[in-house]
Amino acid sequence: xxxxxxxxxxxxxxxxxxxxxxxxxxxxxxxxxxxxxxxxxxxxxxxxxxxxxxxxxxxxxxxxxxxxxxxxxxxxxxxxxxxxxxxxxxxxxxxxxxxxxxxxxxxxxxxxxxxxxxxxxxxxxxxxxxxxxxxxxxxxxxxxxxxxxxxxxxxxxxxxxxxxxxxxxxxxxxxxxxxxxxxxxxxxxxxxxxxxxxxxxxxxxxxxxxxxxxxxxxxxxxxxxxxxxxxxxxxxxxxxxxxxxxxxxxxxxxxxxxxx
Amino acid sequence: xxxxxxxxxxxxxxxxxxxxxxxxxxxxxxxxxxxxxxxxxxxxxxxxxxxxxxxxxxxxxxxxxxxxxxxxxxxxxxxxxxxxxxxxxxxxxxxxxxxxxxxxxxxxxxxxxxxxxxxxxxxxxxxxxxxxxxxxxxxxxxxxxxxxxxxxxx
Numbered sequence: 054x055x056x057x058x059x060x061x062x063x064x065x066x067x068x069x070x071x072x073x074x075x076x077x078x079x080x081x082x083x084x085x086x087x088x089x090x091x092x093x094x095x096x097x098x099x100x101x102x103x104x105x106x107x108x109x110x111x112x113x114x115x116x117x118x119x120x121x122x123x124x125x126x127x128x129x130x131x132x133x134x135x136x137x138x139x140x141x142x143x144x145x146x147x148x149x150x151x152x153x154x155x156x157x158x159x160x161x162x163x164x165x166x167x168x169x170x171x172x173x174x175x176x177x178x179x180x181x182x183x184x185x186x187x188x189x190x191x192x193x194x195x196x197x198x199x200x201x202x203x204x205x206x207x208x209x210x211x212x213x214x215x216x217x218x219x220x221x222x223x224x225x226x227x228x229x230x231x232x233x234x235x236x237x238x239x240x241x242x243x244x245x246x247x248x249x250x251x252x253x254x255x256x257x258x259x260x261x262x263x264x265x266x267x268x269x270x271x272x273x274x275x276x277x278x279x280x281x282x283x284x285x286x287x288x289x290x291x292x293x294x295x296x297x298x299x300x301x302x303x304x305x306x307x308x309x310x311x312x313x
Numbered sequence: 314x315x316x317x318x319x320x321x322x323x324x325x326x327x328x329x330x331x332x333x334x335x336x337x338x339x340x341x342x343x344x345x346x347x348x349x350x351x352x353x354x355x356x357x358x359x360x361x362x363x364x365x366x367x368x369x370x371x372x373x374x375x376x377x378x379x380x381x382x383x384x385x386x387x388x389x390x391x392x393x394x395x396x397x398x399x400x401x402x403x404x405x406x407x408x409x410x411x412x413x414x415x416x417x418x419x420x421x422x423x424x425x426x427x428x429x430x431x432x433x434x435x436x437x438x439x440x441x442x443x444x445x446x447x448x449x450x451x452x453x454x455x456x457x458x459x460x461x462x463x464x465x466x467x
Contacts, residue, residue, distance in 0.1 A: 095317070098320060098321055098324050101324045101327065101328075102320045102323055102324050102327075105324070105327045105328075105331075106323045106324060106326075106327045109327065109330070145342045149338060149342065149343075207327075209331070209335075210327065210330075210331025210332070210334070210335075211331070213331055213332075213334035213335040213338060214330060214331060214334040216334070216338055216342075217334035217337045217338055217342075218334075220338075220341075220342055239341070242342055243341070243342065243343065243344050244344060244369070244371075245344075246342050246343040246344065247343060247344055248339055248343040248344060251343060252335075252338050252339060252342070252343050
């Protein structure tokens with residue numbers, strides 16, 4: 054009885070380790086496909102279209118609303134201290150440092166990551182991947198590598214759009230609606246938001262999130278049980294694991310970047 | 314072929330929009346546009362206490378920004394703070410008996426350096442030191458002095 058429990062614990066532990074190992078193997082194999090990808094840039098362009106262009110609408114609309122909410126909430130708090138002029142700093146710093154990269158990564162995990170998992174999982178379930186292998190085409194290099202790099206390239210660009218639109222949204226609410234002075238909105242923002250400290254660190258964050266979200270999405274699809282139930286579970290796991298990884302890594306990265 | 318072309322154009326637009334957004338963040342939101350402008354000339358000033366003055370704080374004359382604080386260092390010999398200022402090149406007629414004060418913007422605002430021009434006809438040049446300075450007003454010290462003088466008066 055006790056031994057059975059121990060054995061079950063050991064089995065699940067070994068299963069987790071094996072999944073981790075397969076995940077890293079897949080990452081390595083995808084990275085090794087770079088050379089081939091450079092010879093076929095078309096494949097990459099199609100994937101940037103799928104992940105990036107098709108996500109623009111949701112990113113821009115969310116960015117606008119997040120910026121407008123920051124404008125309202127920030128004004129409410131700051132005006133209590135007579136510092137409503139600092140609204141621009143608050144909106145821009147929180148967008149560029151945190152909300153831009155994180156919310157973009159969560160949205161991309163939901164919008165594009167789940168689609169990637171379902172696509173790869175279905176390809177596996179319908180044995181298209183094995184078919185490619187039969188034709189001596191490496192499915193990882195041909196199918197997964199372009200999707201991976203498409204996501205990694207699209208993520209920082211989407212995050213930059215999110216932040217930029219959010220700053221404008223905060224401007225509309227703060228300056229247009231609540232009457233903060235337009236000059237101090239921009240000038241305080243420019244004097245307090247640092248390029249190296251804030252913008253570059255935000256871009257680094259979103260590149261890391263791009264790697265993690267697409268990697269998890271592709272691995273869940275590639276590792277899915279090849280049945281319809283397996284694919285549906287893999288899609289759920291892709292979004293859940295992606296979101297958890299983004300939030301956890303965000304804490305680690307923030308502690309490393311702004312901790313001291 | 315037609316569809317492929319559309320996809321390529323859309324991706325091109327997407328990449329361009331992403332870089333425009335990054336450029337907007339760099340130039341309009343952050344201080345990169347101000348940091349690039351590192352010309353002008355340096356002055357230094359010694360203060361016995363700089364309060365919470367930080368690098369990149371504004372340097373103003375008559376309320377107009379004429380430069381920035383480049384760095385704040387501690388002199389181990391004289392136990393004073395040495396503040397290096399970078400003044401815009403156009404502002405080249407600061408008299409050499411100018412007074413440098415550390416002011417606070419608002420009651421709890423950030424600290425900045427205000428220059429009050431003297432009457433000398435000789436101007437400060439690159440590398441010169443401002444001789445007349447007044448330290449930051451530390452709010453706690455002022456309150457302490459105020460309470461002390463009140464107590465003494467009664």
